[in-house]
Amino acid sequence: MKTINFLAVFAFASVAYSLTQYRITTSPADQSRPDIDGNIVAWEDSRNGNIDIYAADIADLNNPISFRVSSHSLDELSPQVSGRKIFYTRRKQLTSNPPHQYEYEIYMYNIDTGSTSLIAGNSIAGTVTGADESTVVWTRPGLYAYDIPTQSAFPVGNVQSVSQPDVGGNKIVWCHYYSPYLISGFDLDSWETFPIETEYDWNYSPAISNNIVVWSKGSDIYGADITDPYNVVKFPICTEPNDQSKPAISGYNVVWEDNRNGNYDIYGYNLLTETESIVTDNPATQTFSAISGNTVVWQDSRHGHYDIYAAILYGPDFPQCLSPLKSDLNGDCRIDFKDFALLLNDWLQCNLDPPEACME
Secondary structure, rough: OOOOOOOOOOOOOOOOOOOEEEEOOOOOOOOEEEEEOOOEEEOOOOEOOEEEEEEEOOOOOOOOOEEEOOOOOOOOEEEEEOOOOOEEEEEEEOOOOOEEEEEEEEEEEOOOEEEEEEEEEOOOOOOOOOOOOOOEEEEEOOOEEEEEOEEEEEOOOOOOOOEEEEEEEOEEEEEEEEEEOEEEEEOOOOOEEEEEEEEOOEEOOOOOOOOEEEEEEEEEEEEEEEEOOOOOEEEEOOOOOEEEEEEEEEOOOEEEEHHHHOOOOEEEEEEOOOOOEEEEOOOOOOEEEEOOOEEEEEEEOOOOOOOOEEEEEEOOOOOOOOOOOOOOOOOOOOOOOOHHHHHOOHHHHHHOHHHHHHHH
């Protein structure tokens, strides 16, 4: 799937229609902070007194098949799903004075074999925050990654002051946890760091899919096309009043938690149609949304504790590209005058080296 070179994004009114919402968990304890990839959703679960990792296969949303991923006496946190593998952090608190002194280990659970393996020990491990089909990322305190095919962990460049990294394809993105909280990226192919958001603001919670980065900027949601790291194209996604935060992205779909109605709901935006829609506006609190394709999951307090819920984004407001078109120059899954304009803009240009080759 090609990415979109966004030259401008225009504000559209929210579309309100009813999405079927599916309750994934029914335990009276809290289930929170879900992640999803394909049909697998995983979350933090406190039903056993401490925090464990549970997951479910939601191929049939009316009959989710739940299973326990971890069962250690220590808290296990921040599940990140990559295909049929679930990565998570085991955390041991060393002392309560001063607070936040921890040992960390990172584990991988293989759904097909039911086996668990250690992938990073305390010397380099931290809280896992991002994963795609080939890479897992975390901080300790620099930036670290784990290559899933080769089963190897490694430091990423000489990057410091890193918080909330995420990974997509060959690029890692993060925010700086020291002021001014800028957003940066790292290209795993060129092994180079590049800026994404350089305006001083409260920039945090970056997420990436197909070279599109989204993040919270103050109380708004912004995005950027980083297909060319030397020509980052930034655009607004939601600038409504009140607080919009913690965006997630998959393909052309972006979701986030939104407080415009006086409590936190989940909203969505499609980058192709430039249309914003309400995913859920239940009067309880819905936060920590995650998305894979057109499936959104979140934590939901409508039953007096946090459960995991899901919904499918559907209809003309949330289309998906079935397959790329060869002449689709701007990546919007159609061929029209916008592609023709891009072709005319580059007409007769030549980037051959040496330049004399262009004259042949």
